[in-house]
Amino acid sequence: MRTIGAAAGLAVLWLLMSGVYKPLVIGFGAVSVLIAVYVSRRMDAVDGNRIQLALKPFVFLGYFIWLLGEIAKANWAVTKIVLSPTMTLRQHLFLTSYSQKTDLGQVIFANSITLTPGTISVEVEEGEFLVHAVNFCDEDLDALAEMDRRVSTTEAVPS
Amino acid sequence: MSAVVEIASWAFILAGSFFSIVGAVGIVRFPDFWSRLHAASISESAGMILLIVGMCLQAGWTLVTVKLLIIGIFLFITGPTATHAVANAALTTGLRPKEAEGLVGAEPRSAKKS
Amino acid sequence: MMFAVAIIALFISMVLVLVRLFGGPTLYDRVLAVNSFGTYTVLFIGVLGFLNERPDFLDIALLYALINFVGTIAILKYFRYRKIGDMSPLARKEETGL
Numbered sequence: 001m002r003t004i005g006a007a008a009g010l011a012v013l014w015l016l017m018s019g020v021y022k023p024l025v026i027g028f029g030a031v032s033v034l035i036a037v038y039v040s041r042r043m044d045a046v047d048g049n050r051i052q053l054a055l056k057p058f059v060f061l062g063y064f065i066w067l068l069g070e071i072a073k074a075n076w077a078v079t080k081i082v083l084s085p086t087m088t089l090r091q092h093l094f095l096t097s098y099s100q101k102t103d104l105g106q107v108i109f110a111n112s113i114t115l116t117p118g119t120i121s122v123e124v125e126e127g128e129f130l131v132h133a134v135n136f137c138d139e140d141l142d143a144l145a146e147m148d149r150r151v152s153t154t155e156a157v158p159s
Numbered sequence: 160m161s162a163v164v165e166i167a168s169w170a171f172i173l174a175g176s177f178f179s180i181v182g183a184v185g186i187v188r189f190p191d192f193w194s195r196l197h198a199a200s201i202s203e204s205a206g207m208i209l210l211i212v213g214m215c216l217q218a219g220w221t222l223v224t225v226k227l228l229i230i231g232i233f234l235f236i237t238g239p240t241a242t243h244a245v246a247n248a249a250l251t252t253g254l255r256p257k258e259a260e261g262l263v264g265a266e267p268r269s270a271k272k273s
Numbered sequence: 274m275m276f277a278v279a280i281i282a283l284f285i286s287m288v289l290v291l292v293r294l295f296g297g298p299t300l301y302d303r304v305l306a307v308n309s310f311g312t313y314t315v316l317f318i319g320v321l322g323f324l325n326e327r328p329d330f331l332d333i334a335l336l337y338a339l340i341n342f343v344g345t346i347a348i349l350k351y352f353r354y355r356k357i358g359d360m361s362p363l364a365r366k367e368e369t370g371l
Contacts (some may be wrong), residue, residue, distance in 0.1 A: 017229075017332070019222045068208075075178065075205040078197055082185040089194055091256045114239035117200045122246045132246065132256060134197040172275050176282030179313065183286035186293045186309060192302050195293070199309045202286065210279065210316050214323060223328040230319065230335050234312065237342040241308050248349045249301040 007037050055104065060154045067112055070147070074116040081135060092136035095128045096144045099152050109151040113144065164216050171213030179206035193256035196246055203238040207231070276324040283317045304348055311341030 014029040015021075081087055096113075100106045110121040110129060119140065123130035133140055178201055185198025211231040218224045287310060294306035315338045322330025 016222060016225045071204050071208075075201055078185070078201055079178070079181050082181055082188065082198060082201070087188065087190075089190070091193060093256055110243065111236070111239045114200065114243050115204050115235075117197050117204060120196050120200070120246050121243055122250050130250070132193055132196070134194050169275050172279050176279045179286045179316070180282050180289075182309070183289035183313075186306065187289050192299055192305070195302060195305060199305055202309060203312050207312065207316060210320070213275075213279075214319060217323060218328065223331060226328075226331040226335065227319070230315065230331065230338055233335070233338050233342075234315065237338070238312065241342060241345045242305075244346055244349050245301055245305050245308065248304075248353055249299075251353065254299065254301065 003037055003041060006040065007033055010036055056154055056156050063150050063154050066150065067115070070112075070116050070143075074118045078117040078134065089134060090136045092133050093122070094131055094133070094136070094141075095125070096131050096141065096148070097128045098148055100148075100155060102155055105151055105155045108154070109148060112147055112151065119144070168213045168216035171209050171216065175206050175209030175211075175213055178202060178209060182206055191257060192249060192254060193246075196242060200239070200242055203234070203242070207234050207238070276320050279320045280317070280324060283313055283320065287313045287317065300352065304345065304352075307348075308341070308345045311337070311345070315341065 010033045011029065014033060015026075018025060018029065081089070098106055098109050100109055106124070110124065113119050113121040113129065113131060118134055120132045121129045122132050131144070182198055182200075182202025182205075185201060186195050189195045189198055208231065211227055211234075215224050215227050218227065290306050290310045290313065294303055294310065297303045297306055315334045318330050318334040318337060322328050322334070
């Protein structure tokens with residue numbers, strides 16, 4: 001079942017990327033899809049590690065749109081710092097806790113922190129991220145708590 | 160192509176160019192390594208997204224758009240990951256930011272200094 | 274026309290990043306500059322394809338994005354562990370003591 005899904009995904013990717021629909025080229029595509037599936041099946045026998053996308057797709061889409069808005073706001077703030085003649089920096093390294101259960105949720109949260117300019121996740125601790133802010137103010141903590149809550153709602157916790 | 164789409168793609172590409180330059184200026188101007196990370200992430204998020212969207216609007220509904228979106232998604236995922244990796248490597252080797260007055264920086268608890 | 278503007282903007286950005294690459298005081302400044310330079314290059318190749326009306330360039334841009342990411346990670350890994358090969362925890366402990 002997973003093999004068929006992987007083969008279909010790879011075939012669609014090939015068709016989209018090549019854009020040439022001659023029999024010879026499609027044949028090459030079919031051969032490479034078969035080789036890729038064969039190799040990944042062999043590798044699966046070695047580690048057997050499955051990655052599960054435990055996400056609610058529509059909630060995640062909503063989160064993504066919200067994230068784009070946050071990125072726009074944060075970008076504008078950092079742009080003002082760069083273009084101001086004095087560049088008032090207020091750097092700070094602080095801990096923020098995360099509430100995600102799955103690895104994927106934590107990755108999404110950490111990447112979102114880094115993606116919004118002005119804050120960068122530096123280190124992963126037990127239950128907390130070490131975050132560096134370039135222009136720290138107390139609202140940053142609230143904003144990160146809000147983001148944490150929103151990421152947690154996108155998770156579908158596996159039973 | 161309708162005039163609205165044309166104007167919108169102009170706006171997106173010009174804004175993307177602007178943010179790219181701002182990011183590069185930030186990388187040159189900022190005083191230390193930790194603040195430069197933030198300047199780099201301007202060009203990697205805003206500049207990249209706006210330029211890709213502008214080019215998508217220019218291309219219309221073709222295979223080119225699909226390729227652009229794949230590039231965009233890939234950069235969207237790997238950009239922050241690479242930034243995090245650089246920051247983490249710097250932290251592990253003992254580089255610390257210059258804290259602002261009145262603030263005490265948190266130290267990593269599992270201090271894995273080599 | 275607008276692609277010409279974007280090309281010039283990206284070119285200026287790349288030159289500025291090169292300044293940081295040559296002048297950067299620490300090693301990590303340089304790695305950061307290389308990574309940013311790679312991102313700019315990906316966008317540059319894409320815009321160049323549109324400017325020449327040959328969007329086939331996007332394949333090269335995609336490939337460059339992949340290589341850029343893997344290259345950055347490989348450089349950082351090398352500087353941290355002084356080795357690029359098998360870094361499963363056990364092998365790492367034996368080789369480097371980290």
